[in-house]
Amino acid sequence: MLPKTFNSKIKLLQLTNLIVTLIGIVYLVENWNLFYFFVGILSFLIFGIIGANAGYHRYFSHRSYQTYKPIEIIMAIIGTLATLGSIISWVAVHRYHHLTADTDKDPHSPRHIGWWRAYTYDWNRVDISKKFIRDVIKDPFIVFLHKNYFKIIFVYIFFLALIDPMLVIFAYCLPATGCLNGVAAVTVIGHIHGYVSHHTNDSARNSWISCILSLGEGWHNNHHAKPYNWKQGERWWEIDPPAWFIRLVKK
Numbered sequence: 001m002l003p004k005t006f007n008s009k010i011k012l013l014q015l016t017n018l019i020v021t022l023i024g025i026v027y028l029v030e031n032w033n034l035f036y037f038f039v040g041i042l043s044f045l046i047f048g049i050i051g052a053n054a055g056y057h058r059y060f061s062h063r064s065y066q067t068y069k070p071i072e073i074i075m076a077i078i079g080t081l082a083t084l085g086s087i088i089s090w091v092a093v094h095r096y097h098h099l100t101a102d103t104d105k106d107p108h109s110p111r112h113i114g115w116w117r118a119y120t121y122d123w124n125r126v127d128i129s130k131k132f133i134r135d136v137i138k139d140p141f142i143v144f145l146h147k148n149y150f151k152i153i154f155v156y157i158f159f160l161a162l163i164d165p166m167l168v169i170f171a172y173c174l175p176a177t178g179c180l181n182g183v184a185a186v187t188v189i190g191h192i193h194g195y196v197s198h199h200t201n202d203s204a205r206n207s208w209i210s211c212i213l214s215l216g217e218g219w220h221n222n223h224h225a226k227p228y229n230w231k232q233g234e235r236w237w238e239i240d241p242p243a244w245f246i247r248l249v250k251k
Contacts, residue, residue, distance in 0.1 A: 006089075009150065013083060014180055017173040024169035040170040045241075047175035048182055048215040051078030053242035054249075057217065060087050060136060061094045064230040065250040076145055081156055083176040084183060086146040088133050095132040098227055101202035108187050182214035189213070190220035197234065198225030206238065216241040 028037055055075030058064045067075075076087060084090060097108040136142050145152065160167040194207030204224035211218025216239065219232040230250065233240030 006149075010083065010085060013150075013153070014176070017083065017177045017180075020169055020173040021177040024166075024174055027169075036166055036170045039167065040174040043171045043175040044178040045215065047078060047082045048179050049241050049245055050075055051080075051082045052084060052179045052183065053215060053217055054245050055079040056082070056084065056087065056090050057094070058230050058242060058246065060142075061091045062228050063135075064228050065246055067246075067249045067251060071249045073141065076142060077152070080145050080149065080152055081172070081176070082179040083153060084179060086149045087142050088136055088146045091136050092130075092132045098224070101200075101204070101224065102191070182217070185210040185213035186217045186220055190218060194218070194221070196221050198222065200224045211239065216243070 024036075024040070027033075028040075056079040059067065059072070059075060060079075079087065079090075085093075093107045097106055100106045101108075130137075157168055157172055160171055189210040190205060190207050191203045192205070193209055194205035196205055198221055200221065202224055204220040206219045206221045208218060210220065217223070217232065219234070219238050219240065222234050222238070223229075223232045230246050231240060231243040232238070233243060
């Protein structure tokens with residue numbers, strides 16, 4: 001189980017990441033260092049597409065495809081570094097979201113969470129049953145990542161600092177902040193902007209804005225209509241980078 005202070009700790013870490021990221025952006029504007037710029041962009045693509053989207057969301061939460069164990073481990077580690085909560089916390093809340101979408105119980109509802117929120121699992125909530133995480137808690141490696149969540153992140157930060165302290169900003173803080181805001185974009189913009197291709201019992205929409213910000217998760221109406229489909233983009237213009245990666249690694 002998560003410690004009671006988990007939510008407050010991750011929110012503090014996310015806020016710190018945001019502040020440091022803003023400092024890094026000011027540094028880039030003043031110095032225009034192409035190396036750090038490309039490190040930041042590449043790290044965001046890796047964290048977002050592989051860790052958060054293809055990993056946390058489409059693989060661990062929805063089991064929409066099968067892959068090889070080394071790929072699963074890589075996605076799990078990268079997703080952990082994205083600082084969105086542990087796999088267990090993410091899966092619990094996201095599966096519950098699909099069951100309760102746009103109701104008062106929906107933990108992702110833009111009507112009551114605002115833009116920025118940690119997607120963490122509150123163990124004190126009686127309306128989220130452990131039945132939502134039965135599969136993931138059977139995996140020893142996922143449980144290990146869950147129990148050592150902050151240690152793993154800080155070990156990564158430590159080694160980045162040993163190599164180059166600026167990498168802490170551009171290879172961790174910036175991509176982690178980008179992932180959090182990408183998820184928020186889908187959560188909020190994906191329910192108020194865009195078009196509808198499928199009839200669903202919620203307000204999920206296909207939004208090109210949230211797609212750009214989330215690196216491919218913006219075709220939200222498609223996803224809510226077919227949550228177990230590893231491809232969210234259905235039309236030629238619905239660009240879906242996570243699906244490109246999944247096509248390479250799925251069995």
